[in-house]
Amino acid sequence: MKRNYMNPYVAGVMLGLVLLLAMYLSGRGLAASGGIKYCVVSLVGNLSEKHASQSVYYSKYFEDGQKPLKNWLPIEMFGILAGGFISGAVSGRLKFRIEKSPKISSTRRLVLAFLGGICFVYGAQLARGCTSGAALSGMAVLSLGGFVTMAAIFGSAYLFAFIFKRNWI
Amino acid sequence: MNTRQTISVILLLLGGLLAFMPLSGRYSLHEKPGHLLSEVLEESTGFTVDQVARFVSTGDSTVQLVDLRLSEEFAKFNIPGSVNLPYDEFLEKDLTPYLSQPGKKSILYSNGDTDAGYALVLARGLGYKNCYMMQGGLNSWFETVMNSEFTGEKISAKENALFESRMKARRLFNEVNSMPDSLKQKYIASKRFDPRKLDGGCE
Amino acid sequence: MGPISSLPGFPAWLDLLFAFVIGTGFGFALEQAGFSSCRKLTGMFYGYDTTVIKVFFTAAIVALVGSQFLAYFGLLDLSLVFVNEYYINAALIGGVIMGAGFILGGYCPGTGLSALSIGKIDALFYALGGLTGAFLFAETYPAIVGIANAASRGPVRINEILGLSPGVFTFLLIGAAVCMFWIAEIAERKFARPEITREL
Numbered sequence: 016m017k018r019n020y021m022n023p024y025v026a027g028v029m030l031g032l033v034l035l036l037a038m039y040l041s042g043r044g045l046a047a048s049g050g051i052k053y054c055v056v057s058l059v060g061n062l063s064e065k066h067a068s069q070s071v072y073y074s075k076y077f078e079d080g081q082k083p084l085k086n087w088l089p090i091e092m093f094g095i096l097a098g099g100f101i102s103g104a105v106s107g108r109l110k111f112r113i114e115k116s117p118k119i120s121s122t123r124r125l126v127l128a129f130l131g132g133i134c135f136v137y138g139a140q141l142a143r144g145c146t147s148g149a150a151l152s153g154m155a156v157l158s159l160g161g162f163v164t165m166a167a168i169f170g171s172a173y174l175f176a177f178i179f180k181r182n183w184i
Numbered sequence: 185m186n187t188r189q190t191i192s193v194i195l196l197l198l199g200g201l202l203a204f205m206p207l208s209g210r211y212s213l214h215e216k217p218g219h220l221l222s223e224v225l226e227e228s229t230g231f232t233v234d235q236v237a238r239f240v241s242t243g244d245s246t247v248q249l250v251d252l253r254l255s256e257e258f259a260k261f262n263i264p265g266s267v268n269l270p271y272d273e274f275l276e277k278d279l280t281p282y283l284s285q286p287g288k289k290s291i292l293y294s295n296g297d298t299d300a301g302y303a304l305v306l307a308r309g310l311g312y313k314n315c316y317m318m319q320g321g322l323n324s325w326f327e328t329v330m331n332s333e334f335t336g337e338k339i340s341a342k343e344n345a346l347f348e349s350r351m352k353a354r355r356l357f358n359e360v361n362s363m364p365d366s367l368k369q370k371y372i373a374s375k376r377f378d379p380r381k382l383d384g385g386c387e
Numbered sequence: 388m389g390p391i392s393s394l395p396g397f398p399a400w401l402d403l404l405f406a407f408v409i410g411t412g413f414g415f416a417l418e419q420a421g422f423s424s425c426r427k428l429t430g431m432f433y434g435y436d437t438t439v440i441k442v443f444f445t446a447a448i449v450a451l452v453g454s455q456f457l458a459y460f461g462l463l464d465l466s467l468v469f470v471n472e473y474y475i476n477a478a479l480i481g482g483v484i485m486g487a488g489f490i491l492g493g494y495c496p497g498t499g500l501s502a503l504s505i506g507k508i509d510a511l512f513y514a515l516g517g518l519t520g521a522f523l524f525a526e527t528y529p530a531i532v533g534i535a536n537a538a539s540r541g542p543v544r545i546n547e548i549l550g551l552s553p554g555v556f557t558f559l560l561i562g563a564a565v566c567m568f569w570i571a572e573i574a575e576r577k578f579a580r581p582e583i584t585r586e587l
Contacts, residue, residue: 020419020420020421020427020438020587021419021420021421022187023420023421023438023441023442023445024187024188024190024191024441024442024445024568025187026416026419026420026421026442026445027191027420027441027442027443027444027445027446027449028191028445028446028449029412029416029419030413030416030417030420030442030445030446030449031445031446031447031448031449031450031453032449032450032453033409033412033413033416034446034447034449034450035449035450035453035454035457036409036412037405037409038389038390038450038454038463038468039389039390039391039454039457039462039463040389040390040391040392040405040409041383041390041391041392041402041405041406041409042382042383042384042389042390042392042393042467042468042469043382043383043384043385043390043468043469044384044385044450044469045409045413045497046385046386047386047495047496047497047499047500048386048496048517048521049385049386050496051496051514051517051518051521052521052524052525054518054521055518055521055522055525056525058518059522059525070525070528071528071529072525072526072528072529073525085403086403087383087402087403087406088386088406090403090406090407090410091406091407091409091410091413092410092500093407093410094406094407094408094409094410094411094412094413094414095410095411095413095414095417095497095500095501095504096414096500096501096503096504097407097410097411097414097504098410098411098412098413098414098415098416098417098418098501098504099414099415099417099418099423099500099501099502099503099504099505100414100504100505101411101414101415102414102415102416102417102418102419102423102501102505103418103423103504103505103506106418106419108418108423108505109505109506110505110506111506111508112506112507112508113507113508113509114424114425114426114493114502114507114509115425115426115509116426116583124509125508125509125512126512127491127492127493128491128492128493128494128509128510128512128513128516129492129512129513129515129516129519130491130492130516131487131488131489131490131491131492131493131494131513131516132488132492132494132499132512132513132514132515132516132517132518132519132520133488133516133517133519133520133523134484134485134487134488134491134492134516134520135484135485135488135489135492135494135495135496135516135517135520136488136496136516136517136518136520136521136524137484137488137520137521137523137524138480138481138482138483138484138485138486138487138488139386139481139485139496140481140520140521140524141477141480141481141484141524141531141534141535142474142477142478142480142481142482142485143385143386143471143472143474143477143478143481144385144386144471145386145485145495145496145497146443146485146495146496146497147386147413147495147496147497148385148386148471149385149386149471149478150443151443151446151447152386152450152471153470153471154447154451154560155446155447155450155451155454156451156454156465156468156469156470156471156544157451157470157544157545157546157553157556157557158470158471158473158542158543158544158545159473159540159543159544159545159548160471160472160473160474160478160542160543161471162545163473163475163478163479163482164478164481164482164485165482166482167478167479167481167482167483167485167486168482168483168485168486168489169486170482170486171482171483171485171486171487172432172485172486172487172489172490173432173486174486175486175487175489175490175491176429176432176433176490178490179490179491180433182490183426183429183433183490183493184433184435184580184583188441188568188569188572191445191568192565192568192569195445195448195449195452195561195564195565196558196561196562196565198452198456198561199448199452199554199557199558199560199561199562200558202452202455202456202553202554202555202557202558203552203554203555203557203558204554205554278466280464280466281466284464286393286394286395286467287395311461382467382468382469382470383469384468384469384470384471385469385471386471
């Protein structure tokens with residue numbers, strides 16, 4: 016039993032209402048890469064306290080004995096995993112598989128995915144937000160930074176899409 | 185009509201409402217003027233200068249002082265920790281950063297009671313319930329906190345506490361107001377509501 | 388008056404509960420829209436599937452319109468809602484790097500997580516790469532902090548720069564989005580690739 020994907024406009028309204036709820040309940044927008052950052056910080060802190068306390072970057076997350084995972088962003092991230100799973104479950108889309116173009120090998124896809132992850136989250140940390148945090152939530156509060164970031168992401172993605180065409184089509 | 189067309193029409197209508205509707209809802213008073221007046225005349229809406237002196241000398245962060253005088257007067261001297269919101273600009277500005285900081289009471293003051301009283305009626309009428317005024321204004325502040333001296337032979341504990349807090353506030357007042365303008369600007373700026381202090385974002 | 392978390396006496400743990408509930412809704416909406424499929428997402432850049440722009444702009448506009456109406460009725464205090472700051476260099480450079488990451492990886496962090504939750508192995512590798520990227524950023528932070536913090540203009544709103552009221556700008560944005568939706572549907576027919584869309 017496999018359900019079709021939801022109508023994009025209806026899904027957009029649903030997503031918009033979730034974003035509105037975030038603004039109303041917590042006074043902030045949605046985010047994704049932030050949660051990943053907190054996971055890394057927490058891992059590093061647990062594996063090597065010395066390194067964490069010596070670094071300018073990590074130490075600020077451990078002041079006063081704080082736990083990095085006890086934060087809005089990583090908890091929201093766990094929520095995303097839960098919500099996606101529920102949606103996949105009710106729509107019959109739960110399946111272990113590698114999604115790729117038939118023109119490339121699985122290995123190539125996995126390597127590219129890994130590299131893409133590195134690039135994207137690195138860029139997101141620099142720009143202080145990813146497509147959900149800076150672009151989507153930024154647009155919803157009319158933030159100039161949000162619009163600029165979104166234009167940069169989509170503009171350059173079109174350019175890279177042309178360059179890396181053979182991997183997708 | 186397909187979904188795209190339906191959604192487009194609905195959004196365009198809503199957007200049109202937002203664009204052309206006079207969104208000055210927040211400028212209509214929320215209560216009847218008579219009720220507002222009696223509310224403001226009650227003592228519970230006012231703080232004495234001594235109470236304000238205590239807030240100032242203890243650096244109470246649950247209180248935000250709002251100075252209603254003109255900016256030139258504010259620059260000459262003001263109660264430490266206050267922000268400037270000239271009375272003539274009261275209805276032109278977005279009042280929320282001044283009057284509605286979460287968890288903070290806003291205490292309005294001017295030279296006397298007139299401007300502060302009017303401003304308080306307007307503020308409460310517009311829905312900013314956490315607003316009060318300093319009774320007697322700066323005139324009373326100078327008379328009581330800055331210039332009063334204890335006369336008499338013995339001092340009770342309560343009077344002692346009162347005079348101590350007046351002394352502290354007096355010292356702070358003189359210190360901050362004698363800072364060179366550049367430092368004062370920095371001190372004042374640090375007291376202004378900073379939207380960057382909000383929690384949010386993806387980092 | 389919202390935001391609820393800014394009310395006096397609000398317990399901190401409740402905000403975390405909100406985070407989980409909101410995240411669940413986020414993940415659910417993303418997966419329902421089909422964003423758990425990298426071929427659907429990248430279709431935006433090859434023309435055969437324009438779901439991304441439809442969902443993206445509809446969501447942003449619904450939240451934008453909704454928040455303004457809530458503010459009008461005194462239910463939400465917009466000055467207490469976070470507005471991200473404008474760091475010119477960081478936004479542009481970071482945006483370009485993210486664009487590369489999008490095409491290489493096929494996901495953005497939010498969609499990648501929703502894909503991971505339904506069992507996509509490539510999304511797993513993407514997430515591992517994401518963790519690595521965050522780690523790299525943390526380790527190279529002293530070298531890059533200059534770029535990250537350069538040219539800050541603060542939490543400036545776009546309608547202020549253009550000298551428009553929020554309502555008017557919203558209306559113009561809706562107009563632009565409606566045009567984009569129309570063009571997107573034409574593009575989908577023109578650049579159609581049924582061999583891919585059949586599998587999605």
